[in-house]
Amino acid sequence: MFDDDAYTPQIKYVNDVCKRIIEAKEAGAISRDLTFICSSRVDHLNRARGEEMLENMKQAGFRMIMLGVESFSERVLKDFNKRITVPEIWKSIQRILDAGIQPLYYVIPFAPTIKLDELIDTIRQSIIALTVGVEVSINTYIWAIPGTPVYESEQHEVMYKDTFVEGANKILRKPHFILPEDPEVKTLAEKFIEHYPSYEQELCQKFGITHMPRRTASLVTFYAMLDLLGDYEQEKGLILEALDDIAHGRFIDRLAYGKKSTQTLISSMKWGSSPWAS
Numbered sequence: 001m002f003d004d005d006a007y008t009p010q011i012k013y014v015n016d017v018c019k020r021i022i023e024a025k026e027a028g029a030i031s032r033d034l035t036f037i038c039s040s041r042v043d044h045l046n047r048a049r050g051e052e053m054l055e056n057m058k059q060a061g062f063r064m065i066m067l068g069v070e071s072f073s074e075r076v077l078k079d080f081n082k083r084i085t086v087p088e089i090w091k092s093i094q095r096i097l098d099a100g101i102q103p104l105y106y107v108i109p110f111a112p113t114i115k116l117d118e119l120i121d122t123i124r125q126s127i128i129a130l131t132v133g134v135e136v137s138i139n140t141y142i143w144a145i146p147g148t149p150v151y152e153s154e155q156h157e158v159m160y161k162d163t164f165v166e167g168a169n170k171i172l173r174k175p176h177f178i179l180p181e182d183p184e185v186k187t188l189a190e191k192f193i194e195h196y197p198s199y200e201q202e203l204c205q206k207f208g209i210t211h212m213p214r215r216t217a218s219l220v221t222f223y224a225m226l227d228l229l230g231d232y233e234q235e236k237g238l239i240l241e242a243l244d245d246i247a248h249g250r251f252i253d254r255l256a257y258g259k260k261s262t263q264t265l266i267s268s269m270k271w272g273s274s275p276w277a278s
Contacts, residue, residue, distance in 0.1 A: 007038040008045070011053045018060035025061070037064040042084045045092040054099035064135075065096050069105040072125040073118035076111050086125075093134055104135035104214070109225065110192075112142055112156050116184040120232075123222045127238055136218040141189070144175035155181065191228045199224035207247035219243055 008014055024030045036057075045054065045065075057065075069089055070080050077084060089105075096103040107126055109119055126136050144151050144158045151158065161176035180186045203209065203220050212220075223239045226232040244250075 008040040008053065011047065011049050014053050015056050018056040018062075021060040032061075035061045035063045037066070038062060039066045039068075042067055042069070042088050042092040045095050046088055050092075051095055051099070054095055054101065058099045058101055062101055064102040064104055066137075067092065067103065067105040070108050071111055071114065071118070072107075072122040073111075073114060076114050076118060079113045080111070093129065093132075097133060102133070102135060104137060105129070106137050106139055108139050108142060109221075110141045110180050110185065110189045112150060112178050113181055114185055115182050116188070119185055119188075119225075120229075123225060124235060126218065126222065127235060130215060130219065130242065131238070135214050137214045138218050138221050140192075140221070141177035141179075144177050146175060150178055151175065157181075157186075188225065188228060192225060195228060196221070196224050199227070203243060207243050209243070209247055216243070216246055219246075 021030070021034075021036075025032045025034070038057075044050065045067075054065075067089075068082075070082060071077055072086050072089070074086060077086070093103050093105070107122060109122060114122075130136055142150055146152075150156055157179045159176050159179055160173050163172045163174065164170075165172050180189055200212075200220055203223065204212075209216060219239050219242055223236055223243075226236050226239075
């Protein structure tokens with residue numbers, strides 16, 4: 001087993017590695033069933049020869065590519081210094097799907113500077129992503145790591161976690177995560193912390209869910225957030241349909257369905273026009 005958390009900076013390097021893997025499989029030196037997962041970046045995949053690279057990766061046996069998207073808010077992306085835009089995110093997702101590879105992206109709903117409307121838009125676009133065959137993994141908050149700029153900033157409120165230390169009979173209080181600055185989002189985050197376990201229990205019992213892979217956990221998380229806000233019946237309905245399909249083995253063939261343009265699906269949604277839907 002080997003790991004490369006930034007596999008795609010150089011297209012020539014990736015193509016050379018893929019060529020050697022393909023040759024080794026054809027020669028019987030390694031199993032044809034051997035598959036790979038890697039991390040990449042949106043800007044790497046959107047380069048001029050990005051599609052060629054992805055095709056080679058597919059032939060070599062790459063089955064999943066992971067991206068750190070973090071948010072579908074242009075402003076939050078700038079706060080994170082991501083140096084990417086929302087249309088560029090969707091372009092990279094479409095390229096991965098077109099190559100027949102499973103995309104997975106990470107998102108942080110309760111980013112420190114996110115506003116409520118930006119959170120709702122991130123959830124909505126993530127529902128679309130799940131619909132077209134993308135795996136979504138949620139890091140609910142920014143972890144509070146001492147020494148980092150976000151932790152040391154006086155404008156951010158840190159939530160602490162108490163841990164009982166066995167043997168010492170003491171409580172260790174340590175930084176846990178950063179709460180959002182926006183009052184509405186902060187209130188939602190606090191409610192989410194308190195009520196999420198009951199949502200997970202209720203939805204798992206309702207649909208007979210016994211295992212929580214990323215896709216299922218993301219859907220349950222988004223449902224809880226929307227329900228705590230009230231309304232958003234259309235969005236919650238789509239989530240419940242997806243959970244029911246997962247529970248009964250009817251979930252769509254993700255990669256085959258994902259070849260349908262994400263832009264077509266986005267444009268068909270009834271949540272109003274957005275710049276990325278044009």
